[in-house]
Amino acid sequence: MSQLDLFAAGGEPECVMDHGLYLNYLIAQGRIRHSDIALAKLLNKNEINDIFYLILLLLQAEQNQHSCLAFTDIDWNNPFSLVMELMDETIPMTPWACSTAKKIWQGLVNHHAVGEDKPLQLFAQRLYLSRLANYEVTLAERFKQMQAQKISVDSSRLTALLTDYFGVTSLSTGEVDWQKVACAMAATQGFCVLTGGPGTGKTTTVTKLLAILQSLYHQAPLTIKLVAPTGKAAARLSESILGAKAKLNLMPEVSNLIPEHAQTIHRLLGVIPNSNRYRFNADNQLHLDVLIVDEASMVDLSLLAKLVRAIPAHARLILLGDKDQLTSVDTGSVLSDLCQGLTLGEQPPYSESLTAQLNELCFEGQTYLHPRESEFCLADSIAFLQTSHRFDSHSGIGQLAFSVNNNSRAQLSHTIEQGYQDLALFDLNTHEYTALIIRAAMQYRTYLELMHQGANPVDIHHAFGQYQLLAAVKEGPYGVKTLNKRIEQQLSSQGLINPSGRYYAGLPIMITKNDYQLKLFNGDIGILLPDEEGQLKAVFIDEQGEHRSFYPARLPNHSSVFVMTIHKSQGSEFSHTAMILPPKQRASRGINRQLVYTGITRAKHKFELIAQPKVLHMAMVKSVSRCSGLRERLLTR
Numbered sequence: 228m229s230q231l232d233l234f235a236a237g238g239e240p241e242c243v244m245d246h247g248l249y250l251n252y253l254i255a256q257g258r259i260r261h262s263d264i265a266l267a268k269l270l271n272k273n274e275i276n277d278i279f280y281l282i283l284l285l286l287q288a289e290q291n292q293h294s295c296l297a298f299t300d301i302d303w304n305n306p307f308s309l310v311m312e313l314m315d316e317t318i319p320m321t322p323w324a325c326s327t328a329k330k331i332w333q334g335l336v337n338h339h340a341v342g343e344d345k346p347l348q349l350f351a352q353r354l355y356l357s358r359l360a361n362y363e364v365t366l367a368e369r370f371k372q373m374q375a376q377k378i379s380v381d382s383s384r385l386t387a388l389l390t391d392y393f394g395v396t397s398l399s400t401g402e403v404d405w406q407k408v409a410c411a412m413a414a415t416q417g418f419c420v421l422t423g424g425p426g427t428g429k430t431t432t433v434t435k436l437l438a439i440l441q442s443l444y445h446q447a448p449l450t451i452k453l454v455a456p457t458g459k460a461a462a463r464l465s466e467s468i469l470g471a472k473a474k475l476n477l478m479p480e481v482s483n484l485i486p487e488h489a490q491t492i493h494r495l496l497g498v499i500p501n502s503n504r505y506r507f508n509a510d511n512q513l514h515l516d517v518l519i520v521d522e523a524s525m526v527d528l529s530l531l532a533k534l535v536r537a538i539p540a541h542a543r544l545i546l547l548g549d550k551d552q553l554t555s556v557d558t559g560s561v562l563s564d565l566c567q568g569l570t571l572g573e574q575p576p577y578s579e580s581l582t583a584q585l586n587e588l589c590f591e592g593q594t595y596l597h598p599r600e601s602e603f604c605l606a607d608s609i610a611f612l613q614t615s616h617r618f619d620s621h622s623g624i625g626q627l628a629f630s631v632n633n634n635s636r637a638q639l640s641h642t643i644e645q646g647y648q649d650l651a652l653f654d655l656n657t658h659e660y661t662a663l664i665i666r667a668a669m670q671y672r673t674y675l676e677l678m679h680q681g682a683n684p685v686d687i688h689h690a691f692g693q694y695q696l697l698a699a700v701k702e703g704p705y706g707v708k709t710l711n712k713r714i715e716q717q718l719s720s721q722g723l724i725n726p727s728g729r730y731y732a733g734l735p736i737m738i739t740k741n742d743y744q745l746k747l748f749n750g751d752i753g754i755l756l757p758d759e760e761g762q763l764k765a766v767f768i769d770e771q772g773e774h775r776s777f778y779p780a781r782l783p784n785h786s787s788v789f790v791m792t793i794h795k796s797q798g799s800e801f802s803h804t805a806m807i808l809p810p811k812q813r814a815s816r817g818i819n820r821q822l823v824y825t826g827i828t829r830a831k832h833k834f835e836l837i838a839q840p841k842v843l844h845m846a847m848v849k850s851v852s853r854c855s856g857l858r859e860r861l862l863t864r
C-alpha cells in the first residue's frame with residue numbers, strides 16, 4: 228500500500244509543510260527550475276497545493292522529453308525522485324502527504340486551467356501541456372486519415388511488378404520476404420511505417436517501392452520527396468538511394484523518376500527566420516504525392532505534427548526508421564510508439580483483409596501470412612523488416628547489436644568468444660583509456676594530413692567522417708569535453724594541429740543550436756580550414772555535396788567534435804566507430820540499452836567498445852521509454 232493509501236485509511240498525517248524549504252530541495256537537486264515554479268504558480272492562480280506540485284511534475288516530465296505526465300507512473304511516495312541522503316529529515320519526500328491520489332485527480336479534472344482551449348489538458352489518465360496534446364491529436368488524426376485513403380491499384384500489374392523486383396517466394400523454403408510484404412503494403416496504402424534494424428534493407432525496399440509506384444503511375448508520374456531530420460542523415464539517405472538505384476539496375480525511364488537528393492525536413496518545410504513556424508503548413512501545403520521520411524525515430528513530436536499538417540490530403544507518407552534506437556532529442560517517441568509490440572521472428576498483427584490481400588499480391592494466393600487481431604488501429608500500416616543484409620553471420624557488429632537489443636547475456640558471451648574481426652572490445656582501465664586516445668589521434672591523422680596537403684574540403688570532410696569516437700556522457704574524464712581536450716593534446720604533440728587559440732586549422736566542430744538564418748542546424752559538422760587568403764573559416768558540406776564557409780565569429784553555438792555524444796551521433800554512420808562508456812561509479816541514469824544499441828549501430832565496418840563489462844550488462848538490462856498518449860489515441864477500444 229502506498230503512503231497515500233495509508234494516510235487515506237484514517238491516520239492523522241502531519242499536514243503542515245514548509246513549501247519554501249521543499250521547493251529549495253527540488254531546485255538544489257536539479258529537479259525543477261525557478262521558471263517552472265513561476266509557471267506552475269501562474270497556472271494555479273498563485274496557490275501552492277497538490278495541483279501546483281502536479282504541474283511542477285508535468286514541467287519536469289516535459290524537460291525530460293516526455294509528452295505528458297502519466298498519473299499511473301507517478302511514484303507517490305517520492306514523486307520528484309529526491310535523494311534521501313541530501314535531505315533534511317524533517318522534510319517529507321512527498322509534498323502531498325495529506326491527500327489521496329484520487330482526490331488530487333478529481334481536483335485536476337475540475338481545475339480552471341484544464342480543458343479544451345485551456346493551457347492544460349487531460350487524456351486517458353495523463354496530464355498534458357495543451358501544445359503537446361494538440362500535436363498528438365494532429366498526428367493521430369492525420370495518420371488515421373492517411374491510412375483510410377482509398378488507393379486504387381491495378382492488382383495484377385502490382386503482383387507482376389512485385390515478382391519482377393522480389394522474385395517468387397519458394398514454397399519449399401516457405402520463408403516470408405518481409406521486404407516484398409512491406410512494398411505491397413506501402414503500395415496500397417496512404418500511410419506506412421517501415422521499421423527494421425541496421426542493414427535490413429529499408430532504403431533498398433523503399434527504392435524498389437518508388438520504382439514500382441512510378442511504373443504503376445507512369446502516365447502521370449508521382450512527385451516524390453525524400454527527407455531526413457538532419458543534414459547528415461539527409462546526405463546519407465541521398466547516398467543510399469543512389470547506391471540502391473545503381474544496384475537494382477533499373478530501367479532508365481523508371482530510374483529517372485526516382486529522386487536522388489534528400490533534404491532536411493526544415494528545408495522542405497521552409498524555415499521562416501526567427502520563428503518556429505514554416506512557409507509550408509496546413510494553409511499552404513507542400514506540392515508532393517509521396518513523402519519519404521528517413522530516420523523517423525529522430526523526428527520529434529512537434530516537427531512531425533507540423534510536417535503532417537503540411538502534407539496534402541491525397542499524398543502518401545512513408546516513415547522509415549529503427550524503432551529500437553534512441554528517441555528524438557526533443558519531446559516525443561513517435562516511431563517507437565507506433566511500433567510497440569513488434570518482436571523479431573514473429574509476424575506483426577495484420578487484419579484478415581490485409582493478410583488476404585498480401586497473400587494474393589506477394590504469394591500467389593498461398594497462405595503465408597495469417598491474420599491476428601490488434602486493437603491498434605494502424606497495425607495494418609506497420610511493416611517490419613527482420614533480416615540484416617549488411618551484417619551476416621561473420622559480422623560481429625550485427626551480433627553485438629542483436630545481443631544488446633535483446634538483452635541476451637548468453638548471446639553476448641558467444642559473440643565475444645567468436646573473436647570477430649570487425650569487433651574490438653576493451654575493458655576500461657587507465658591503460659586502455661590512454662591507448663584509446665592514441666588510437667583516436669592516429670585515426671584523425673588522415674584528414675589532417677589531407678588538410679596540410681591542401682586537399683579539397685569535400686575530401687577532407689569525407690576522411691574525417693570515416694572514424695568517430697562516441698562517448699555516453701558530456702562531463703568528467705570519460706565525457707566528451709575531457710576526451711576532446713585529450714585528443715587535441717595528442718594531435719598537437721604530433722604537430723598535426725596548433726591549438727593556440729579557440730579556433731585553429733583542422734578543428735572539427737558540431738553545431739549545437741539551429742540557426743535558421745544561416746541554415747546551420749543542430750548536428751551539422753564543420754571543419755575549420757584556411758581559405759585561399761589564409762582566413763580561417765568553418766567549412767560545411769551540405770546534403771548536395773556543396774560546401775559552405777562561415778567566419779567562426781558568425782557561427783551559432785557549437786563545440787569541438789573529435790568526440791561526440793552517442794545522442795548526437797544518431798542518424799550518422801561511420802566506417803570505424805569507437806564508443807566509450809564511463810565506469811560503474813560514474814555510469815549515471817542516462818546509460819541504457821537504446822543508447823548503447825544506437826552507438827553500436829553507427830559502425831559500418833569496425834566497432835570498438837571501451838567499457839567495463841558490468842556497465843555494458845547494466846545498460847542492456849535498462850530499457851527506457853518516454854511517456855506519451857499517442858498509442859492510446861490510436862487504439863480502437
Ligand SMILES: Nc1ncnc2c1ncn2[C@@H]1O[C@H](COP(=O)(O)OP(=O)(O)OP(=O)(O)O)[C@@H](O)[C@H]1O
Pocket residue numbers: 406423424425426427428429430431432467471474616617
Ligand atoms: N534482399 C536483399 N538481399 C541481399 N542484399 C540486400 C537485400 N536488401 C538489402 N540488401 C543489401 O544490404 C545492404 C543494406 O541495405 P539498406 O541500405 O537498404 O538497409 P537499411 O535498412 O536502409 O540500412 P541502414 O541501417 O543504413 O538504414 C545494402 O548493401 C543492400 O544492397
